[in-house]
Amino acid sequence: MWGGGGREHTLVWKLKKSPRVDKIYCAPGNGGIARDAECIPIAAEDIKGLADFAEKERIDLTVAGPEVPLVAGIGDLFASRGLKLFGPQAKAALLEGSKLFAKDVMVKYGVPTAAYKVFQDSDKALSFVRELGGPCVVKADGLAAGKGVIIAKDTAEAEDAVRLIMEKRSFGEAGSSLLVEELLEGEEVSVLAFTDGKTIIPLAASQDHKRAYDCDQGPNTGGMGAYSPPPVYTEDLHAQVLRDVLEPVINGLAADGIQYKGVIYAGLMLTKKGPYVLEFNCRFGDPETQVVIPRLKTDLFEVMEAVVDERLDDVQLEWDPRAAVCVVMASGGYPGSYAKGKVITGLDELPPNVLDFHAGTALTGEQLVTDGGRVLGVTGFGTTIAEAVQSVYAGVEKIHFEGMHYRRDIAHRALKKGLKICDPA
Template identity: 55%
Template sequence: MKVLVIGSGGREHAMVWKLAQSPRVEKIYCAPGNAGIAQIAECVAISVDAVEQLADFVEREQIDLTVVGPEAALLAGVVDFFEERGLRIFGPRREAALLEGSKAYAKAVMMANKVPTAEYQTFTKVEEALRYIREKGAPIVVKADGLAAGKGVVVAQTLTEAEAAVRSIMQDKSFGEAGSQVVIEEFLQGEEATVLAFVDGKTVKLMVPSQDHKQVFDGDKGPNTGGMGTYAPVPKVGAELLRQVEETIVQPIVRAMAAKGTPYKGVLYTGLMLTGQGPKVIEFNARFGDPETQVVLPLLETDLVDAAEAVIDGKLASIDLKWKNGAAVCVVLAAKGYPGPYPKGDRIEGLDGLPDNVAVFHAGTEKKEGQFQTNGGRVLNVVGFGADLRQAKEAAYRGVEQIRFDGMHYRTDISDKALQ
């Protein structure tokens, strides 16, 4: 069969890499893709939200299955458009993807269905938001309501920081229209974890849990990024906790979306805080996480094509998801200055001759005159595999040591929370 993956980052490279392992797949296209993806798929210069162009391409090339990576495509209605044309596509329709597209909407659904989450209020006026912050005190969390590439969240330790965040998001429009409304919520204490799930509208199958590292520097210091690294599995998230997450969070949300007439089909990403009162939802995403996918998909033994088709056909209950033993650790190599402004076009060296237990997924690269160069803030995802987290971490950092580009920076403590 022929498959199209929509997207251009490290997550999509991992998806293409996984799909390429399926005996059912003979050709993969990626729109728009990147220089790393181009090594295993044919990249097509169509942007992720050009839904009509994408559908035309799929019809012209007689592509059997389309798999959506980024949220921008989902919220542009790519799944709705494809389904109206009778094309097979993996991902939620636009209305269901609002669980990610609007934090206020997601909060309202959680509250209505008694899903455990932080106490919150939403605001469209700056003064009202500031008054609420002063009333509640710090630490407190300020979130842009809409899509902000994983960066629209400020965990403010002081009132001054919280007020500055509100002004930056709402007045200065630092995230554009995503900040015309803010969600302000209580600060939850605990450790974060991510649980991805395949969902076919009614049946839920959880994936191996992972843990993202959002802050740019070691020890969770510095500003939030799109994610500086991940590991899977998470020893703290055992079978009993996963059962609790499924029964008190994922199933109620899936039932609620079906009852609204907007059934959820695709991957549901649940970002959790493991609090003293049990797991609470920080956020939902409507797709595979980035960089969580880079450690979760390598551990999936089941053919990804089979899983995706079972979701599309509403037959997920008939599939037995199998997972490999072992662990994966992903370290993100970032450009100088990221998550602030960063240069592009720096030469990347050391990508050849990496050991077998290391995979490199390209996030922001391009190729000029046969040479890979930086072309984004998060440049490369170096993933190490091992029998356990310690071995996986060693493999990942051995891979990192071999790669160089000007101003390259990364965290040295990915997976340490699990190893301590």
Template identity: 45%
Template sequence: MNILLIGSGGREHAIAWKLSQNPKIEKIYCAPGNGGTALEKKCQNIKEGSIEELINFAKENKIHMTIVGPEEPLIKGIVDRFNEEGLRIFGPSKKAASLEGSKNFSKEFMKKYGVLTAEYATFNDKDKAMEYLNKCTYPIVIKADGIAGGKGVVICGNLKEAEKVIEDFMVKDIFNGSGKKVIIEEFLEGVEASILSITDGETIIPFISAKDHKKVLDNDKGPNTGGMGVIAPNPFVTDGVMKEFIENILKPTIKGIKEENMEYKGFLFFGLMITRKGIYLLEYNVRLGDPETQGVLPLMESDLYELIEGAYNKNLKNLQIKWNRSHSASVVMVSSGYPGEYIKGFSIEIKKDITGKVFIGGGVLEKGNLKTSGGRVLTLVSLGDSLEEARICSYKDIKKINFENMYYRRDIGLI
């Protein structure tokens, strides 16, 4: 089989690596891929192209299945177009992708189907949003309605901070339209958890839990990022938490997907907050998370492609996922300055005797040499019989990786 995998990040490298383990898969075309997929077995990077160009590529190269990694092409309706052409593609329809594409749509969906979530108000008028801020109890959370590369959610500790965020989102338009509408949300205190899952629109099978570390600095300080590291399973996700998640979030979600007639064969990410009052849903993502994917897939013993085929054929109810009982600790190495401005183009040196797995995110292959090309350059993943063993392995391996202006957190798995 030939597979077309769309995307260019560490998530896509991890997906490609896992797919390559299926003996029936002959070639994985990565559009556009990165320096890591360029070196991965069975993989070949190709030009990203428009949706129409990807459709032509799928036809010309007899692609058995197209798998969509990032959210943007899903929100633009790539699945609908492939379906119109009779091509097999794995991902939610444009309508279903609104669960991530619009936070207001998502919150209304949660409210309609009884998914436990924070109280909120939506504004597309700056003056009304500013007026509302004066009535709030702080801290509060302000979210850009549209996609913003993982940077559209800000916790504001006081009125002055909140007013600046509204100014940045709605007036300065730092997210190119995605922040013109905002959601002002109740702040929930607790521990975050990530649950990746796969669905066929009738059944959702959750993956093992993960804990992302979003702040750029140690001790959860500094601005939010797309993710600085992850551990799996999440020690805070107990059997009781998982049971509550399934009853109060997963089941009403699948009920809503069915009742809204959403065509949904794809991955679904649940961002949770574990509080003293219960388990709340912060957000949906209509794809796998990054860096959660890098930390979770190495623990999956089941064949990922067989799960994708099962979902595509609406047969998930008859499938189970087998997991390794190990723990994973994943540390993201970034370009200094991220999530702000940073310099790229530096050579990446990785010694051959590392014991973990390196997934490239912001790196390209130039004349046989890996070079930095983004903020989150790579994710180093180590497994261990305990979380402590896994994190020790990761931080030992990190000393064998180097690029100029390299930065990483030292407390992944400790906090």
């Protein structure tokens, strides 16, 4: 596996439980992953180095972590060498690599999504948002580590977003083109699905929290927490998403000669008109993985192997009926600048129904220290979401590092008035 975040730690932790897995390597890993896998000093973006390692060590299956190598073509490179990889090849990974490509696919195959316009010129984009004169969403076309989407409440914020993306190039070449979309209203839900290009099996749904601060305030982040299952996501919605979103995209790509194999992530807005797609990702979500995968009772290795071997129709997923809630503990200042090297304590005091998944940690001698913006994903369980919330925050209270920041309202939409921090009324 490549990567070194909370998503990768969760996948490593789950794969280690398979009786068919003897050894796991992770490149480059982190301080927590090191307890479950052998970390190797290969950068996640070094696709040749990863392929060379897999070939040399005769790795039976490599699992995708972050999206950059997928968009860069690591799937194609592995296939050319006869190496097995769980993850889509480059043409399919463009669903995440280019928002414009994803929009074109959705429009072509009738998948509900927000109305939009595309711009390569900042002056024209600025003129358009002024014409709109109200709320909108401004998106960098390319990869921006989950931070290239800006929800603008008014024209001034939309103008700032255009300048940030196209003139200041805060997201690099990802901002050479941008999309301006209508702002959809409703609740957001994340739906992951396994697919071998023919069969599609959705996983349990989840809802994440992108804003940095309580009550969904502050800048967007890579994700400050998540919970599963979201009560708003009913069985009827589940069937509708499979029929109107996942099947048209996977089957449409196949009709265009693009086989999508791996996991697909659909970020949805549940509007009054039904579910609309906000984005697609070509890999597991973060921190959604930290609540969905721990609820999966089925052997993850066997599922991934079935995807790669194109026999997913033989698989049935089993789920832990308990709810799961993940709280991300971040460095002070995140998603802006932050310090590293702060000593982390309290992980040995976590309650038995609480797990810690490491995102930005490192080992300095015997000491575990912070090494990133998002440091830990702490996941708790309960028979209800309210119980899971109590469990996870009981765990969070045991942990300490200097400057730590976390949201205290994760799952507040599910609890409605059960949390006094954010009263939706």
